[in-house]
Amino acid sequence: MRKVSIFGATGSVGMSTLDLIRREPDAYEVVALTAHSDVEGLARLARECGAAMAVIGREELYEPLRQALAGSPVRTMAGEEALVEAAQAGADWSMAAIVGCAGLRPTMAALRAGGTVALANKESLVSAGLLMMDAARASGATLLPVDSEHNAIFQCLAGSGLDEVARITLTASGGPFRTFTRDRMRAITPAQAVAHPNWSMGAKISVDSATMMNKGLELIEAAHLFPIGTDRIEILVHPQSVIHSMVEFRDRSTLAQLGSPDMRIPIAHALAWPRRIATPCQPLDLARIGRLDFEAPDEDRFPALRLARQAVRADGAVPAILNAANEVAVAAFLEGAIGFLDIAAIVEDVVNRYSVAVPRGIDDVLAADAEARAVARQVMERLTV
Ligand code: NAD
C-alpha cells in the first residue's frame, strides 16, 4: 500500500490523479486531499476514497466542510497552515497540483518531509526553483516532473547524466491562437482562450497556453529541473501535441517521448515510477494523425516567451515577479477586466518597473510575490481608467 496525498484534488490534474488511483484501490491509501473552495466536491472525493483528512484552503469554509463530512471518519481542517500540516502527514507520494504560487508552501513542506513529490504546480518551481531543488537535496525527497514536457524529458533522460545532454527541446502546441495576427488577438474573449485545441485543463493554464506564457514558465521550470544552461533549452511549436519533448545527446542521438495528449499518462508515470502501470488512455494512432508539423515560435506575436527567457537569465526574484504579475493579469482577463494583449503588457511593465534582492528563503519569495501582485494591480488600474 502506497500512502498518497493530493494537493488540489478538485482540479483537472487532481481529478486525473484520483481517476488512476481509484482504478487500483488496493494499491493506495489516501492520506490527505485538499481543495481551495469547492467544499462539496472535496467532501465527496474524501468519502469516495476513504481519505484520512480533507483540507479546504479557505479558512472560513471550515464549518461547511465539517458539516459535509459529519458522520464520516475523515478529519477536517482549513486554512493555509492546515495545507502545510497535511503535507507533513506521512504520505510517501504527494501530488502537487494546486494552481499558482499558492502551492509553494505546501509543496516545500512535502519536499522537506522527504517522500516522493510529483510536481504539476509549475508556478512554485518558477518562483522558488533553487530553494525547492535545495530542499529536495537536503531531505532526500524525489521530485518527479508531471508537466507533460518535463515528464517527457525525464523519460528520455532515463538515467543519463546531464553532462551527456547537448540540447533539450520543449514542444509547444502554440495554443488556440497560433496563427492569429496581433490585431486579431485584441478581441480574444476568455471563453475562446480557455478552449485549448488539444488538452483539457484548468482555466489559468489554458490562458497561459493561449498567451504562450505557459511555455515561458515551462522554460524556467526546465532550467531548474534539468540545469544544462538555458541557452541549450529550445522551444519548438508542434501543433499536434504528440511529441511531448525531446532530448538531444552529445553523440547527436535524439530521443523523444510520444503519446496521446492525456495528462493521465505523465501522472501514471510519476505514480508508478520507476515501474509502469496500465492506463485507460488512448493508444497513439500515428496513421490516423498522419503527419507531425513543426515551426519556430514567434516571440513578436507571443511576447511572453521573450519575457520568460529574460526572467530566467536575470534569475534572482525576477521569475517570481514575472509569475505573480502573470497570475494577477490572467485572473483579471478571466474576469473580463482587461484584454488578451494586456496580459503580457502588464507582466512586462511589472518586471521592468521594479526589482528586489535575490530571495534567501521562502519568506523572501512570498514577499516578492505579494509586492509584484500589488504593483500589477496598480499598473492595471492605470490601464483601465
Ligand atoms: P485547476 O484550476 O483545474 O485546479 C487547481 C486546484 O488547486 C483546485 O483543486 C483548487 O481547489 C486548488 N487551488 C486553487 N487555488 C488555491 C489556493 N489559493 N490555495 C489552495 N488550493 C488552491 O488547475 P489544473 O489545470 O489542475 O492545474 C494545476 C497545476 O498543474 C497548475 O500549476 C498547472 O500549471 C499544472 N499543470 C496542469 C496541467 C493540466 O493539464 N491541467 C498540465 C500541466 C501542468
Ligand code: MG
Ligand atoms: Mg506542459
